[in-house]
Amino acid sequence: MKKNSAFIGQLIRDYIWQILLYVLILGLVTVTFYLHNLPWTAYQDAILFSFPLVFGLFIIKVSVDWYKHKKLQRLAEKDWQVESLDELPRQTLLENDYARLLESLSNRVGQISYQKEQQQTELIDYYALWSHQIKTPLAALDLMIQVEESPRKKELKNEIFKIQQYLDMMLQYLRMESMENDFVFRELSLEQVVKPIIRKFAPFFIEKDLELDLQIENVHLVSDEKWLSFILEQIIFNGIKYTKTGKLTIKSETPYSFMIRDTGQGILEEDIPRVFEKGYTGLNGRTNQKATGLGLYMSKEIADKLGIQLTLTSKIGNGTSVLFSWNQAGSKE
Known part of the structure; x- marks a missing residue:
C-alpha cells in the first residue's frame, strides 16, 4: 500500500x-x-x-x-544479465535513449570485468611462477641446513617452513576470488584431515613442548578438503604461535561442530569483534610485527563459502577458542 x-x-x-x-x-x-x-x-x-x-x-x-x-x-x-536489456520498455524516444545508454554501460561493464579477470589470471600465474621459483632456493637452503651442524639448525628449518607457509597463503589469497570454481565437495573424516596438519606442524609442537589433545574420532562433514585444510592450518598455527606453554585441544562438541582451543595469551575483549576483518591485527599483531591480519580474514571468508560458521571466544591469559559449526545437511554421523 x-x-x-x-x-x-x-x-x-x-x-x-x-x-x-x-x-x-x-x-x-x-x-x-x-x-x-x-x-x-x-x-x-x-x-x-x-x-x-x-x-x-x-x-x-x-x-x-x-x-x-x-x-x-x-x-x-x-540477477542482471545482458539479455535482460531486451525486456526494457522502448515505446517512447526517452525510453529508447535510456535503453541504449544501459546497453552501452552494460557492454562497458562487461569489458571491464573481462579485463579484470584477465589481469587476475595473469597475476595468479605470475605469483605461482614466482612462488615456484622462490621455493627452489628455499629447498636448497633447507638441504644445506640439514648437512650443517649448528645449534640453531631447528630454528632455521622452522623459519624456512614459515616462509613456505606465507608463500602458500599468498597464492590462496589470490585464488580466493574464484575459489568456488575450485571446490570439490565430498564427505570427509575430520580426523583424517587434521592429522596430516598436526604432523606438518609437529616441529613447532616439539620446539615449544606443547601438548596435543585430539578428540575428533567420529566427526564427519561434507566439504572441500583443500580449502578446509587451509582454514585448519591457519587456526592451528595461530594457536601454536601465540601459546608459550600448555596445550592445544581439538575436540568435537556436537555431531555438527568441533572446537580448537589453545592456552595462549588470549585476545583483548575489544579486539574480538574485529579479528576477522581484513588487515586487522589487534594488540597481538601490533606486539608481533610479523602479523599480516590476513589469516583469520581468509579463514572466515572461505568458511562462509563452505557453509561453516566460525565463532571465536577469548580471554586474556586464558587462551582462545574457535568453534567450527555447520548445519545437519553438511554432516554425517
Missing part, C-alpha cells in the same frame, strides 16, 4: 505541468466566456465533455506507467 501511494505521488509530480496546463486552459476559457459575456451553459458543457476525456486519458497513462514500473522492478530484482 505504501509503495502504491509513493508511486501515485511520484506520478502526480511527474505530470504536474500537464495538470497545470489543463487548469490554465480552463482558466483561459473561463476568462474568455466572461469577457465576451457568453452563456455559461456552453462553458459547463465544455467542462462536462473535456474533463471525462482528459481524466480517462490520464488513467490510461497511469496504467501504462504502472505496468512499465512493475516490469522494471522485476528486472531490477532478478
